[in-house]
Amino acid sequence: MEIIITDHVVRIVVVAPQDRVDAFSAGELRERLDQLLAEGTSMLVIDLGNVPFLDSAGLAVLVSALKRARQANGDVKLVWPKEEAARRILRLTRFDRVFSMADTAEAAISSF
């Protein structure tokens, strides 16, 4: 009996901005994500844990990464920011329903 066994390595990339993500800095985050997506990465974790402030330009970057990843049959998962006020904004905009959310990057990785 022939049994074919193949190994698959799925690459999941965690992107963890460490500063404010706003209309000024969001472009840099978008470029990084676009680069990863262009290279074929479609499983992304965006770890917002240490992001102290996130405006709607930051939210826009998250959504556009999600759309591109899903088109490539991948996904973008988010790690909740530690900043409580920022968590509430993700709830207010229902981002916590559109994205799958995790408390840590490890939890996000193992949920793929």
Place this chain on the structure above:
Amino acid sequence: MEIIITDHVVRIVVVAPQDRVDAFSAGELRERLDQLLAEGTSMLVIDLGNVPFLDSAGLAVLVSALKRARQANGDVKLVWPKEEAARRILRLTRFDRVFSMADTAEAAISSF
């Protein structure tokens, strides 16, 4: 043979401001210290560990507490701020030579 043994308890009070000490807030710190000195406390530790910012009005409060404590045969010892830039200001003004300095409140207490 009569041997007289007496217990002495020396009260050392640690005062640890948790915010910026500046021309606005220094008055509050001064009042607290004055109150302690008026009550007879003359061994004071001012723990600057968590003070993020200290201006010359803050420095003035430290010096006036030192003068009053020494008049009462006591002393004021300082705990270094964690903020490196604030530590440098204490060196620049030679406060680290005028006051005895410690790395922690415990160390300051046991040096009395």
Place this chain on the structure above:
Amino acid sequence: MESDEPMSEEHTIRIDVPASHRYLNVLGGCIAELFSRIDGLHEPQVVSYNVQLAVQEICANIVSHAYQGLAPGRIAVSFTVDQAPRRLVVDVRDTGRSFDIDAVPEPNLEEAQIHGYGLFLVRQLMDEMVYTPQGNNNHWHLVKNL
């Protein structure tokens, strides 16, 4: 960019920044420090964040939309801490283009979208938002009850 309030107001801070995304964070820094001098707030950190976000959204829109294609302009912001009633009043003025705010649709929260959260957030986070378009002197009046 003259303001309505007299210059002597003791609880008013005025700040005037270039209409550039780079320096809008400075407004957030002001607001954070202002809040640190207001005692007895419930959840001060959250309230401060929400005001910072609202002001950021208004100003980022001014940079991206009101001044779009125009020569470099300025944004003039004033913050007033009122005691009775207890509130923070924020006035934002620009000399860019005005627009019809009533024509802007609400975002559809059922699906994530790339644009359209800015004004929604301001309305949700502040207690009052009044936009007065006026050719060369547009005015946003925001109030947060404390």
Place this chain on the structure above:
Amino acid sequence: MESDEPMSEEHTIRIDVPASHRYLNVLGGCIAELFSRIDGLHEPQVVSYNVQLAVQEICANIVSHAYQGLAPGRIAVSFTVDQAPRRLVVDVRDTGRSFDIDAVPEPNLEEAQIHGYGLFLVRQLMDEMVYTPQGNNNHWHLVKNL
């Protein structure tokens, strides 16, 4: 309180605060955020702190000395980020009393004293400090090379 620089300067931030100790921390908040948008500094946290402290000392003196006994006044501060040479320029203006800066003695660092560290700190922490007293419009010009 007019400023010398044209209103269009793209790297200039103007802030105007009541001459009250309560709100001077707002200037520190501005400076901290400004520095977070300047890349490639050596020890950015220390440099930012030092500029914050210098500005705090100048403004606290204005509140305590220049406006002492006068009706509530204002302090107008501008920050300009220059690229060539790389530096931060701070201009502070008040409409209070002027004084003779040359008559102020240096602090004696051999013994701790209660007063007299303010101007000493500004001189130590900044690369330039020029005071131009002028009746009703005093001007402090501070420069920090970056």
